[in-house]
Amino acid sequence: MASDLVVGVYGGDHGDSVPCDGLRNELAHAFYPTDGGLHYDGDEQWSSLVPLPDDGSYDVVWVGINEIGHLLGLVHSNDPNAVMFPWVEPGKNKRTLAADDIDAIRALYPQG
Template structure:
């Protein structure tokens, strides 16, 4: 379920990079070669963060040198706007923003706003794109 929405999220950020950032999928049998390892986990799972179960932290990520994007497997996930579920692509867009070096935004419509409700889908906002382009000078 998660591969396509996460790939779309990476590609959406890449579309604003003027060629400086590209998403390239790695097949599962070569996952150790990936710069960013993506997965669903619960509780403590071997990195610096732990998940707290339903209703708390949805996901966490780290810069490419550490290379992770983890989703809390105890949350209810969906593709698109589904009540009582979180949209994988929306949360991936937010976490990829952190991977790229962006901090939280105070603009509620921004993908980098620190909270999202269930049943909500969001896209990159002008604020997100402006922050990305300023950071990477593109």
């Protein structure tokens, strides 16, 4: 059985239309349904620790939640409190969905 989602860490050109671009630019990218690919830039400093170390690391969980949002069909949010906001700061984490995130996913996937 094949996986529906493929998560990987890459550098430079790795066979899709979006090469990883090195430090402090695009941290990761994912493709809208039905591709299922989520690619972290391997040149970035990543951590899952809370609190994050004071070394310029990016929160792999926060970025992953944002990218999974794209896999589900979400676009970026203008709300700086939202997980789907396009800018992530090193040393910070955001792991709780904001009202804007919840409203966006409910709009895409309404209940019965």
